[in-house]
Amino acid sequence: xxxxxxxxxxxxxxxxxxxxxxxxxxxxxxxxxxxxxxxxxxxxxxxxxxxxxxxxxxxxxxxxxxxxxxxxxxxxxxxxxxxxxxxxxxxxxxxxxxxxxxxxxxxxxxxxxxxxxxxxxxxxxxxxxxxxxxxxxxxxxxxxxxxxxxxxxxxxxxxxxxxxxxxxxxxxxxxxxxxxxxxxxxxxxxxxxxxxxxxxxxxxxxxxxxxxxxxxxxxxxxxxxxxxxxxxxxxxxxxxxxxxxxxxxxxxxxxxxxxxxxxxxxxxxxxxxxxxxxxxxxxxxxxxxxxxxxxxxxxxxxxxxxxxxxxxxxxxxxxxxxxxxxxxxxxxxxxxxxxxxxxxxxxxxxxxxxxxxxxxxxxxxxxxxxxxxxxxxxxxxxxxxxxx
Numbered sequence: 398x399x400x401x402x403x404x405x406x407x408x409x410x411x412x413x414x415x416x417x418x419x420x421x422x423x424x425x426x427x428x429x430x431x432x433x434x435x436x437x438x439x440x441x442x443x444x445x446x447x448x449x450x451x452x453x454x455x456x457x458x459x460x461x462x463x464x465x466x467x468x469x470x471x472x473x474x475x476x477x478x479x480x481x482x483x484x485x486x487x488x489x490x491x492x493x494x495x496x497x498x499x500x501x502x503x504x505x506x507x508x509x510x511x512x513x514x515x516x517x518x519x520x521x522x523x524x525x526x527x528x529x530x531x532x533x534x535x536x537x538x539x540x541x542x543x544x545x546x547x548x549x550x551x552x553x554x555x556x557x558x559x560x561x562x563x564x565x566x567x568x569x570x571x572x573x574x575x576x577x578x579x580x581x582x583x584x585x586x587x588x589x590x591x592x593x594x595x596x597x598x599x600x601x602x603x604x605x606x607x608x609x610x611x612x613x614x615x616x617x618x619x620x621x622x623x624x625x626x627x628x629x630x631x632x633x634x635x636x637x638x639x640x641x642x643x644x645x646x647x648x649x650x651x652x653x654x655x656x657x658x659x660x661x662x663x664x665x666x667x668x669x670x671x672x673x674x675x676x677x678x679x680x681x682x683x684x685x686x687x688x689x690x691x692x693x694x695x696x697x698x699x700x701x702x703x704x705x706x707x708x709x710x711x712x713x714x715x716x717x718x719x720x721x722x723x724x725x726x727x728x729x730x731x732x733x734x735x736x737x738x739x740x741x742x743x744x745x746x747x748x749x750x751x752x753x754x755x756x757x758x759x760x761x762x763x764x765x766x767x768x769x770x771x772x773x774x775x776x777x778x779x780x781x782x783x784x785x
């Protein structure tokens with residue numbers, strides 16, 4: 398990041414004293430903790446957008462709506478394009494025209510769907526925005542009629558909409574694909590130490606649903622839930638037993654396993670990727686994240702950690718920057734314990750919303766909660782009651 402950009406970011410960030418923090422916390426004015434960019438994103442999340450996808454070859458359009466960002470909705474379209482689903486005509490047409498990627502364009506305030514060689518096939522733009530989410534359905538119907546894109550009235554002469562729009566949003570149990578799971582049954586399976594795949598088999602659902610239900614019920618992932626309900630040791634014991642049975646079944650001794658592991662390590666592995674040490678060092682000194690370094694070198698981010706350990710015997714990028722004499726950027730975010738405790742006790746905000754108000758990612762918020770819980774029994778009690 399250049400010095401000019403750093404200065405701009407500093408100017409955008411608001412300085413808030415602890416007294417102001419507590420005062421605004423009492424008044425529920427959480428916007429004081431956000432940057433200007435975060436305020437804009439948060440404000441827009443209260444409303445919704447109408448977007449238009451245009452076939453750049455013939456000018457035909459598809460009108461859609463979203464409560465999220467346009468980019469997030471387009472990635473949703475891409476997930477359908479990459480599947481075998483033919484539920485939506487626009488996604489099927491994009492698949493047939495070789496679309497493989499969505500590219501966001503900030504200047505265009507939308508983006509483009511492109512094929513494998515980068516040719517733009519479809520353009521995307523926001524054509525309307527409403528502050529009240531309840532008005533979104535009416536605006537969708539208006540724009541579909543305006544562009545004559547409903548195939549029931551005009552065929553595919555002008556567009557690809559399969560309905561006139563305005564269908565109500567369906568959430569939770571109102572959604573036709575909602576899956577009901579016994580909460581106590583799921584808790585017992587996690588506590589008993591079953592893996593996600595085993596739980597999915599016993600409940601007759603996919604493992605993805607197991608993870609989403611764990612989030613829905615207790616606001617944590619499967620590993621955190623297993624630790625919270627005391628199933629971690631049982632889970633490890635089941636893994637040890639399964640591994641032992643597999644070795645007996647296939648005749649793999651411990652000595653054989655170790656020798657095979659040594660043969661497959663380093664340059665002996667067919668997947669080994671030679672990385673220049675000086676190149677990696679220069680990228681680390683540029684204050685890039687590990688995932689950004691991985692993208693530049695076209696390797697998996699875990700390989701970056703492996704190479705750091707291979708070259709310098711460390712897997713901490715912060716420690717390596719210190720070793721190289723490079724100042725580390727400040728990424729640690731201060732979260733007052735009492736303010737966080739109050740928000741958790743109120744129970745009105747989700748953990749994602751709390752993280753957004755403090756200007757941190759969810760994983761950082763979890764770390765602070767864990768630290769405070771170890772220091773303060775009352776804090777731990779409040780957090781555990783919230784999970785029940």
